[in-house]
Amino acid sequence: MASQDKVAFITGANxxxxxxxxxxxxxxxxxxxxxxxxxxxGRAAVxxxxxxxxxxxxxxxxxxxxxxxxxxIARHLEDRYGKLDILVNNAGVMLDVVDMEGQGGFNTTSTVxxxxxxKTFETNFFAVVALTxxxxxxxxxxxxxxxxxxxxxxxxxxxxxSPKSPIYGMKAFAYDASKTALNAFTVHLAQELHGTPIKxxxxxxxxxxxxxxxxxxPMEVSEGGKTSxxxxxxxxxxxxxxxxxxxxxxxx
Numbered sequence: 063m064a065s066q067d068k069v070a071f072i073t074g075a076n077x078x079x080x081x082x083x084x085x086x087x088x089x090x091x092x093x094x095x096x097x098x099x100x101x102x103x104g105r106a107a108v109x110x111x112x113x114x115x116x117x118x119x120x121x122x123x124x125x126x127x128x129x130x131x132x133x134x135i136a137r138h139l140e141d142r143y144g145k146l147d148i149l150v151n152n153a154g155v156m157l158d159v160v161d162m163e164g165q166g167g168f169n170t171t172s173t174v175x176x177x178x179x180x181k182t183f184e185t186n187f188f189a190v191v192a193l194t195x196x197x198x199x200x201x202x203x204x205x206x207x208x209x210x211x212x213x214x215x216x217x218x219x220x221x222x223x224s225p226k227s228p229i230y231g232m233k234a235f236a237y238d239a240s241k242t243a244l245n246a247f248t249v250h251l252a253q254e255l256h257g258t259p260i261k262x263x264x265x266x267x268x269x270x271x272x273x274x275x276x277x278x279x280p281m282e283v284s285e286g287g288k289t290s291x292x293x294x295x296x297x298x299x300x301x302x303x304x305x306x307x308x309x310x311x312x313x314x
Contacts, residue, residue: 067147068092068093068147068148069092069093069139069145069147070084070093070146070147070148070149070150071097071135071139071146071148071149071150072095072096072150073097073126073150074097074098074099074126074152074154075097075098075152076103076107078286079152079212079267079286080096080287082285082286082287083150083152083287083290083294084107084119085111085287086290086291087148087291087294088111088116088118089116090291092118092148093118094111095119095135097122097124098121098122098124099124099125104122104123105121107121108120108121126153126189126190129192132192132196132197133196135193135196135197140200144203145200145204146197146200146201146203146204148209149197149208149209150212150290151194151210152290153189153212154186154212154241155182155185155186155237156182156234157178158174158235167231167232168231168233169235170235170236171235174236179235182237182240183236183240183243185240186237186243186244187240190211190244191247194251202258202260207258208261208294208295208296209260209261209262210263210264210265210293210294211244211247211264212264212265212290213241213244213245213248213264213265213305214241214267215229215266216229216234216237216238216241217238217241217244217245217264218305218313219242244264245305245314248263248264248304248305249303252303253303256302260302261300262302263293263301263304263305263306264306265290265293265306266289266306266307266312267290268285268286268307288308289306289307289308289309292306292308293306
């Protein structure tokens with residue numbers, strides 16, 4: 063399928079990694095639908111991309127915490143495009159109170175509250191599952207459906223368990239656990255869709271200078287969407303059910 067015939071929906075795409083993903087896909091000629099909780103910020107993102115020469119882009123008001131929005135975006139995509147080729151579950155939150163800039167590491171396990179755990183999981187896990195299930199009928203209409211779940215290296219139980227790992231001392235429990243659960247969703251859904259044209263993968267974008275990543279992150283925002291774009295445009299013989307950063311496989 064030519065890129066010009068593809069349609070992508072990206073949640074939380076009015077800024078940061080989501081906007082970079084929209085930019086990367088738009089530069090390939092893919093029609094991009096930006097999901098943004100703030101309608102004005104979504105329009106501003108569209109205007110920015112259009113000024114850069116990306117014409118096939120639109121914004122819709124979309125909040126991952128509002129189930130009614132799942133049905134609304136499904137209707138919009140069905141009515142306007144008749145299908146969906148790429149779903150990038152980009153929106154996410156880190157609510158643990160941690161010092162991302164610190165050198166001594168952190169661990170919130172003994173202080174995190176059930177309420178914070180629930181709020182984190184609502185956005186980072188339950189919303190992703192529900193939205194993906196809602197949009198699967200449209201993805202099944204694509205000849206090359208791609209689902210990209212924005213995870214994090216902080217989801218890796220293998221790395222968290224190793225004292226020699228670079229993330230061993232960085233344990234934001236609610237965030238990390240929600241992304242580990244998201245990785246489980248990736249593996250399970252990929253197996254269910256085995257034998258179909260749909261591929262499902264988890265992406266670690268890297269530690270990026272965003273509102274969440276902080277100014278001390280080593281990667282620029284412009285680099286943040288590269289892994290998502292790669293996984294969203296995998297060829298027919300590409301992987302499914304994996305966990306990747308810039309083409310490299312990460313441990314679960």
